[in-house]
Amino acid sequence: xxxxxxxxxxxxxxxxxxxxxxxxxxxxxxxxxxxxxxxxxxxxxxxxxxxxxxxxxxxxxxxxxxxxxxxxxxxxxxxxxxxxxxxxxxxxxxxxxxxxxxxxxxxxxxxxxxxxxxxxxxxxxxxxxxxxxxxxxxxxxxxxxxxxxxxxxxxxxxxxxxxxxxxxxxxxxxxxxxxxxxxxxxxxxxxxxxxxxxxxxxxxxxxxxxxxxxxxxxxxxxxxxxxxxxxxxxxxxxxxxxxxxxxxxxxxxxxxxxxxxxxxxxxxxxxxxxxxxxxxxxxxxxxxxxxxxxxxxxxxxxxxx
Numbered sequence: 001x002x003x004x005x006x007x008x009x010x011x012x013x014x015x016x017x018x019x020x021x022x023x024x025x026x027x028x029x030x031x032x033x034x035x036x037x038x039x040x041x042x043x044x045x046x047x048x049x050x051x052x053x054x055x056x057x058x059x060x061x062x063x064x065x066x067x068x069x070x071x072x073x074x075x076x077x078x079x080x081x082x083x084x085x086x087x088x089x090x091x092x093x094x095x096x097x098x099x100x101x102x103x104x105x106x107x108x109x110x111x112x113x114x115x116x117x118x119x120x121x122x123x124x125x126x127x128x129x130x131x132x133x134x135x136x137x138x139x140x141x142x143x144x145x146x147x148x149x150x151x152x153x154x155x156x157x158x159x160x161x162x163x164x165x166x167x168x169x170x171x172x173x174x175x176x177x178x179x180x181x182x183x184x185x186x187x188x189x190x191x192x193x194x195x196x197x198x199x200x201x202x203x204x205x206x207x208x209x210x211x212x213x214x215x216x217x218x219x220x221x222x223x224x225x226x227x228x229x230x231x232x233x234x235x236x237x238x239x240x241x242x243x244x245x246x247x248x249x250x251x252x253x254x255x256x257x258x259x260x261x262x263x264x265x266x267x268x269x270x271x272x273x274x275x276x277x278x279x280x281x282x283x284x285x286x287x288x289x290x291x292x293x294x295x296x297x298x299x300x301x302x303x304x305x
Contacts, residue, residue, distance in 0.1 A: 001185075001188075002184070002185040002186075002188035002189050002192070003185065003189070004185070005181040005182070005184050005185030005188075006181070006182055006185035006186060006189065006204065006208075008178070008181050009177075009178045009179065009180070009181035009182025009183075009184075009185060009208070010178070010182060010208040010211070011178070012174045012175070012177050012178025012179075012181065012182075013050040013054075013174070013175060013178040013179065013182065013208060013209060013211065014178075014211045014212070015171075015174055016049075016050075016170075016171045016172070016173070016174025016175035016176075016177075016178055018171070018212070019167045019168075019170050019171030019174065020049065020167070020168060020171030020172055020175065022167055022171075023164045023165070023166075023167030023168035023171060024168060026159050026164045026167070027161075027164045027168065030161065030164070048212075048236060048239050048240065048243065048244065049175050050175060050178070050179065050208075050209040050211070050212065051070055051071065051074055051209040051210075051240055051244050052243070052244045052247060052248075053175055053176060053178075053179035054066075054067075054070055054179045054182060054183060054205060054209050055067040055068075055070050055071060055244050055245070055248045056247065056248050056251050057179050057180060057183050058070065058183050058187075058197075058201070058205075059248050059251060059252045059254055060251065060252060061183060061184075061187070063183065063187055063197045063201075064252075064254045064255050064257075065196055065197040065198030065201060065257050066183065066186060066187065066190075066197040066198065066200060066201035066205060067201065067248055067254055068121075068198070068201065068245070068254055068256065068257070068260060069197070069198040069199070069200070069201025069202040069205070069206065069260075069264075070201045070202075070205045070206050070209060071240045071241065071244050071245050071248075072202065072206075072260065072264050072265070072268055073201055073202035073203060073205070073206025073207075073264075074206045074207075074209055074210045074213075074236075074240055075109070075236075075237045075240055075241070075268055075271075075272075076202075076206070076264070076267055076268055076271055076297065076300065077206050077207050077210050077297065078210060078213055078233045078236055078237055079233065079237075079271040079272065079274075079275050079293060079297075080271055080293045080294065080296055080297025080300070081207065081210075081214070081293075081294065081297050082210065082213055082214050082217045082218075082233055083217065083229070083230070083233050083275065083285060083290070083293060084290045084291070084292075084293030084294035084297060085214075085217075085218060085221075085290065085294065086217045086218055086220070086221035086229045086285075086290070087221075087285040087286065087287060087289055087290025087293070088287055088290040088291060088294070089218065089221045089222060090221045090222070090224060090226070091284065091285065091286045091287055092221065092226035092229060092230060092284050092285045093226050093283055093284035094226070094227075094230055094279040094280075094283055094284050099279075099280060101140075101231065101234045101235060101238070102234055102275075102276050102279050102280060103276070103280075104136060104238055105234045105237050105238050105272060105276070106272050106273065106276040108237070108238050108241050108242060109237070109241070109268055109269055109272040109273075110269065112241055112265065112268070113265060113269070115129075115245075116256045116260055116261055116265055117261065118256070119255070119256055120253050120254065120255045120256060121245060121248075121249040121253065121254040121256065122249060122253045123249060123250055123253065125246075125249060126245070126246045126247065126248070126249025126250040127246070127250060128246075129241070129242045129243075129245060129246030129249070130242065130243065130246035130247060130250065132242050132246075133238070133239065133242035133243045133246065136238065136242070182205060182208060182209075183205075186200045186201070186204060186205050187200075189204070195304075196257070196259070198257050198259055198260065198264075199304050202264060202304065203301055203304060210236075213232055213233060213236050217229040217232050217233060220232065226284065230279065230285075237272070267300055271293075271296070274293075275293075
């Protein structure tokens with residue numbers, strides 16, 4: 001039964017996120033919002049809602065290791081699995097517009113260390129992280145708001161308002177239900193296999209909640225749009241740490257298990273540092289880099305079991 005819950009939860013998260021983003025983009029277009037504002041807020045937030053809902057629900061259900069593991073595991077999977085696969089499909093060059101965000105991503109990953117070494121992410125720390133995200137979004141809008149950013153495709157720009165409302169409501173309902181089922185099933189599986197909820201969060205839940213990013217980056221790579229593939233992962237990693245951990249800590253304090261400090265934080269820092277070095281110093285990712293990222297991610301995942 002728990003495996004069905006996990007599978008049903010993943011399906012709900014995938015379709016719920018897709019419906020929510022489609023409805024939000026269509027509604028924003030109907031309201032005449034700018035392309036940049038749609039890209040920065042609605043789509044970025046929508047594709048990260050699975051991680052947010054799962055982390056908050058897990059923390060409230062007394063599985064803080066699953067909540068923190070979901071965030072750290074998603075960031076590691078974004079680099080090792082998603083960008084690794086994307087680079088294998090199509091070597092990618094980083095655009096000039098990605099460089100500032102790459103540095104922000106690396107800085108946020110480095111700042112996560114002192115946050116975790118406190119032993120618990122409390123409400124004050126969570127509030128500061130959420131404020132930092134708001135500041136970053138505001139600065140990005142101020143610096144890039146006038147640029148000709150690409151507009152995400154609205155699947156049906158002339159869709160009736162009531163249909164857009166149904167997409168939004170249905171997407172949100174699927175996300176909430178999917179998060180509930182995924183957390184319940186994952187906790188039971190962790191107990192059955194006698195592994196910690198942190199390990200389940202770092203693997204099954206992390207990859208499951210990263211499905212929107214996986215679909216977006218692989219599609220972008222197939223279309224030769226490296227900036228979108230790279231920017232999607234970099235932006236998601238920033239939002240996961242500042243936004244999701246921040247909001248989760250505001251709901252309930254998140255204790256930090258020892259394994260995060262001894263293993264997973266260092267894996268995240270190594271992956272983030274390697275990605276930043278390749279993008280900033282070499283200007284992109286080749287197929288060899290993609291193979292190395294994938295191999296490293298596979299080894300990291302297998303070592304946990």
